[in-house]
Amino acid sequence: MNRSVRGEGTRSGGGTDTVVLDARDVHVVRDGRPLLRDVSLTVRTGEHWALLGANGAGKTTLLSLLGALVHPTHGTVEVLGRRLGTVDLRELRSLVGHVNPRHPLRSALRVRDVVLTGLTNSVEPQPRWAPTPEQEERADRLTGTLGLADRREARWTTLSQGERGRVLIARALMPEPRLLLLDEPATGLDLPGREQLIEALDTLREEHPRLATVLVTHHLEELPPGTDHALLLREGGALARGPVAEVLTDDLVSKCFDLPLALERREGRWSVRVTRTRRG
Known part of the structure; x- marks a missing residue:
């Protein structure tokens, strides 16, 4: 039920x-x-x-x-x-930690510096602010967790959309929310x-x-x-x-999207297809 x-x-x-x-x-x-x-x-x-x-x-x-x-x-x-x-x-x-894929950064900051701006909640590094060695170590650890260990020195302007998304997640996690x-x-x-x-x-x-x-x-x-x-x-x-x-059942998701749908979950991942007629 x-x-x-x-x-x-x-x-x-x-x-x-x-x-x-x-x-x-x-x-x-x-x-x-x-x-x-x-x-x-x-x-x-x-x-x-x-x-x-x-x-x-x-x-x-x-x-x-x-x-x-x-x-x-x-x-x-x-x-x-x-x-x-x-x-x-x-x-x-x-x-x-709020991750917005439309992050307004335009300058060519390094990945590590973008992640560190999560501590100041700013788009660009704050003037006269410098991270501690422990904070730099946390930034490196988070970029590693997000699969970006080899991109720490890369520039924001050179990153793919997917890499940017993962950088922003690391940034959001810097204050340990x-x-x-x-x-x-x-x-x-x-x-x-x-x-x-x-x-x-x-x-x-x-x-x-x-x-x-x-x-x-x-x-x-x-x-x-x-x-x-x-x-x-x-x-x-x-x-x-x-x-x-x-909650993620055929009937409820079909009602949610106003479309007859069939759901399947395999190894934790969901797939969806349209059915010819709505069930029930």
Whole structure:
């Protein structure tokens, strides 16, 4: 039986853990148009969530709330125990790793220097700021985890789109956040770039078991094998949420995308095909 969209997610092992995100009955209205309607989501330490839905379903709007970039019109959002509207958003954003594939960097910084800007939450290195040897060592360790050990001295302007995406994940992890938000990280990647990114995210999950992640996509094929929870959004509302085994079903995903679909999962990876008629 499908989990009610008002139910809170639990860890796969049945235990509870620290809540890092808690959105309750959230509405977002812009210029009189509802972008989100009555959406709730609870994310705990070590959980890996996917936000899925068609274009315009509200995925990026919800991620902006979770990343403390915007306020809800109605409802409450708590990020790392801090409620939006009662805290300095700039300070709160510094505690969350937010990966935006449209990072505005234009200069030819080295990969190591781009990663280190995660400590200052800036696009370019801050004047008169210098990292400690320990911070440089962490930057090198993260670039290695993301499969970029041999590209540490490479220039940003020479990187492929896939390499840039992995650099930005390393950058987001520099302040040691408890939460990592990824907004369609596979956008614009070719097949090898996508697979390298997915492999890097799975390695990250293994090496940082208490890190919680929320990944936005509308392609199930882009989900790392470690994805354990999902929220389906349709026209700004929550269609279903909970463990992937309960949420990523033929019927629910078909309703989410308004298309008759058949899902298959093999070795943790999802594939989708269109069926001739909707099941049921």
